Amino acid sequence: DIQMTQSPSSVSASVGDRVTITCRASQGISSWLAWYQQKPGKAPELLIYAASSLHSGVPSRFSGSGSGTDFTLTINSLQPDDFATYFCQQAKSFPYTFGQGTKLEIK
């Protein structure tokens, strides 16, 4: 199975900051990567697919990059609604696997 490792596991930031979260795959997955946002008590929501494509309705302050084994999610100009947990997911092969999550907290 392909293992997905996110870092950091948690990060504190302020409204208006820029934050970068990384995700590393245990083997090359080309651009078969998604990012999700999850708020407490809610289901995950798709933010980015194919490593860098913004899902419909997602604000443009979210962006994704990377290919192969190393990927990043960047959030520019953090808004209060962005404080949540973020997960990456590889879609290169079954079983699809997720990173362990990065909790973005308010500083």
Place this chain on the structure above:
Amino acid sequence: QVQLVESGGGLVKPGGSLRLSCAASGFTLSAYSMSWIRQTPGKGLEWISYISSSDDSIYYADSVKGRFTISRDNAKRSLYLQMNSLRAEDTAVYYCARGYYYMDVWGKGTTVTVSS
């Protein structure tokens, strides 16, 4: 609007069975591949099963293979997960989600607790 609603979760004893349902609305279920994904505080998000739009491809995570069965009834706009021989480690929130590679619509989840 596009929506998925899971049901069927609950408390079950180890070795017991449950059948989860996922009702789809606002889109044509038959046109989409679907998955079940579960989440626990300890193990995070775990994809457990996938069924293609045409039912010709079905996959399971090793952790549930041989115990869980995914199915769909497009006429009833529903996805199912039959869970047998349940174990304590199957305790989780179970989500159904739409998509082939990426899950663009998720239900709110249903909680399964396996405990004696």
